[in-house]
Ligand SMILES: Nc1ncnc2c1ncn2[C@@H]1O[C@H](COP(=O)(O)OP(=O)(O)O)[C@@H](O)[C@H]1O
């Protein structure tokens with residue numbers, strides 16, 4: 001099964017047209033046959049810039065104190081990239097992930113996500129964008145304890161008027177098969193191992209066919225053997241299905257799976273490299289790579 005993201009390839013275009021979010025949200029109901037739900041033909045993702053940050057700053061105000069969590073971040077991420085984000089504690093990784101995931105807006109600067117200016121978007125607009133285009137994977141899985149694995153994966157689709165109940169179930173089953181959990185679909189999260197719970201959470205994150213998966217310390221709560229299984233799944237989703245992945249990790253063994261590593265320090269990018277060794281060196285140096 002192929003799992004191309006919802007907005008699919010943009011044929012023959014190096015600079016994609018601005019996407020119109022409201023038109024995506026208003027797709028005709030029931031227009032897609034279940035067998036077509038996950039297949040959109042050959043991928044041209046690499047030519048598309050999904051994310052563009054220009055001079056993004058984020059300042060938190062705590063009483064009289066100003067904390068400059070991000071200080072002028074400029075970077076671009078193409079469709080189909082696999083990026084890890086590393087840096088010391090307090091360097092701004094979570095703040096940047098929240099920004100990339102449209103959970104927060106920059107204090108200043110520009111953030112274009114798939115052609116939409118997030119810096120000017122309302123909370124509702126950002127929520128709509130998240131529901132349609134962004135999948136989140138968390139360190140502690142965030143599965144609902146009292147529902148089955150299948151129901152957990154169906155959950156993001158409950159809010160979609162364009163997907164009927166039978167399609168919802170079919171998609172969730174396909175995704176559980178994809179992550180190797182089909183035989184566990186009627187289990188509750190407490191009946192799954194940590195690695196299985198994270199795989200279920202990844203299936204749930206994929207349910208709305210996001211353009212991008214954002215993972216904040218996805219292997220933080222699982223052992224190193226299971227962590228390799230989860231990383232194999234990320235690699236498969238990226239290489240075979242063209243899903244864009246950005247993950248925050250403190251674990252260099254995890255970070256080295258990505259094709260590109262961005263190192264943050266004091267709210268600034270100090271290294272952005274496809275060579276993991278130079279990124280790892282930059283993590284321990286005071287200068288830039
Ligand atoms: N909600 C907040 N309010 C105030 N300061 C914050 C908030 N979130 C993060 N910070 C501060 O911003 C800086 C970056 O934090 P964070 O993005 O969580 O870093 P990291 O994830 O790399 O550990 C830190 O100095 C932190 O104390």
Ligand SMILES: [Mg+2]
Nearest residue numbers: 090093094095
């Ligand atoms: Mg953090």
